[in-house]
Amino acid sequence: MISTPICDFARAYEDSRAIRLHMPGHKGSAFLGIEGRDLTEIDGADVLYDAHGIIRESQENAHHLFGTGLTLYSAEGSSLCIRAMLYMIVLHAKAAGKRPVIAAARNAHKVFMTAAALLDIDICWLFSKERSSVVSCPLDPLDVERTLKEKRPAALYVTSPDYLGHVADIPALAKLCHQYGALLAVDNAHGAYLRFLPENRHPIHLGADLCCDSAHKTLPVLTGGAYLHISRSAPELLRSHTQNALALFASTSPSYLILQSLDAANRYLADGYAEKLAGLIPLLNEAKKQLAAYGYAVLGDEPLKLTLAPKGIGWRGDELAAYLLEKNMVVEFADPDFMVMMFTPENARAIGKLTQILCSVQKRCPVSETPPAIEAPVVRISLREAVLSMQEVIRAEAAEGRVLAAASVNCPPAVPIVVCGEEISQSAVHCFRYYGIEQVSVVKG
Ligand SMILES: Cc1ncc(COP(=O)(O)O)c(C=O)c1O
Known part of the structure; x- marks a missing residue:
């Protein structure tokens, strides 16, 4: 049976009834009934992102289960993993003497944008011809190849599966990326379980170099639990910098409840999960x-x-x-x-x-209203400049002609209609109205 070292340690510590002269301040016994197993990095509890003990053993269990080159935990969701992935792409570009440019499908989660802004990455957006919703962006392989050839990005970034359940052709994208020397990074926040299907459909298995899974979205894991995976065939630079990449953005007080949840999930996944699926x-x-x-x-x-x-x-x-x-x-x-x-x-x-x-709802006349089409965006200032600018919040209805400063999205799905630095067009205002967005943050002045 697969080991659960983090759970075992926390349970034993709770049972020891030790007087807790350390953080957290609840001392193991306040309000919720779960505090007894909520720890900090006491002796024996290991250190996330400098792991040599129980966390390392548990992460290795996960890495074997997923069949990756490296798998590390996040107690702060895929959001943290996305920031770390982008940082590693910056390093990869640097090693090749290039400015970091990422080609990305336009339906990226807002964290992708904020991370790109903070890391000073240029994004080359890929749009879809058959876009029926801002949440999906099926890519045309010819567009992808043209972009890889002309822009020579350090990586291609796709969200697969997307919020509506569309899955990209990862093997084809991986082949194209590798042909042009680019990494394939996948936001697989919605697809941790794909590894355990009768036919393994996990992005890493299908050729992605790096990807994040929100364990909490599809597996029985507490909110916040996620994996960052690196493939066996990815450049060594990625594997050797993954811990540091996560540590760069992570809290120094990761939730041990979430770590235990990820640890316990290993046993669940190893123990008949594939059959259940x-x-x-x-x-x-x-x-x-x-x-x-x-x-x-x-x-x-x-x-x-x-x-x-x-x-x-x-x-x-x-x-x-x-x-x-x-x-x-x-x-x-x-x-x-x-x-x-x-x-x-x-x-x-x-x-x-x-x-x-x-199947018993009353059928009615079809609803003919469709989402407003948005034309190609006009970039007025860089993403980074917009995110780091002075901002003001205004009514979305009055935003035409202004430059967006902070991702204005409903969460879920947190996919921006307009990206920071772009001008808010009349059709974008129609789109805000359609999706119920009432206020937007724009560049001041
Ligand atoms: C496609 C996608 N990527 C990333 C995220 C962020 O994941 P997390 O909530 O695990 O930080 C989400 C969250 O909704 C998402 O839907």
Whole structure:
């Protein structure tokens, strides 16, 4: 059986009833009932990002389970891992004597932008021709190849799976990247489980050099638990700098509750998780089939996500989510066009009831309203300059012509409509209205 050294240590410490003359201030016993196992870096508890003991052993367990070249924990989500990935890309570019430029699919999470601004990285955006939502950005391989050839970026950065459950063709992107000497970095925040499918679909297995997984999004892990993975074939420079890259941005007080959760997940993953997944997927596929037959557009190719576009049967995504809420079902995300639900083997029993409810909603006249198209952005100042400028918050309706200073997004999905440094166009204002964004932060003056 796989070891759980962090959990074992915390349990033994709690059982020892030691008088805690150290942080945290709750001394193991206040308010929530979970404080007993909430530790700091006392003797034996190891040090995240300078790990030689129980954390190292646990991270090695994770690295073997995922079959990567290196896997390290984050107690601060994929957000921390994305910052670390971008820093490593800067180092990689430096080693090649190049200025850091990253080609990125436009549906990147806002952390990608703030990290690029702080690290002074230039972004070369890749847009999609068939963009039906700001949340998705399927790439045309010809555009990708042209950009890799002409701009010679240090890396290509893609979000896969995206919030709606679209999965990119990672093997094809990896091949192109490697042909042009670029790294492939993947925001796999939504796809930690892909490793455990009957056919391994994890980005690292498919050719990505580095990627982050929010363990907490799809695995039974506390919020904040995430992995940063480096592939075996990635340049050695990445593996030798991963700890430092994470340490550069991380808190020096990582949550030991989250670390225990990641540690315990190793045993869960090793112990029949793949079989549980294999049992869940046919149930979800059957539900998707029934929902499509009822008239819903079922989107995406990510097995554990159920994304519906219900306008064809006369419902907006957010209306349908409100209807489910009346039935005490809370979805992951809804906007005017889509409703996204996420499943694990632990909530498989809900699938039947959900399908029944969704297939009994009253059909109405199709909703014809579509998201406003946004034209190509006009960059007025650099991303970095915008993020570091003096800012003011104004009504989104009055923002036309101003320059965006802070990512104005709904969270989830936290995908910016306009990027900092770009001019806010009339169509962007329409988009803000459509997605319910009321205020934006713009460059002052
Ligand atoms: C695509 C994507 N990337 C990154 C993140 C950030 O992940 P975390 O919440 O684990 O920091 C999110 C969070 O919603 C996300 O959806």
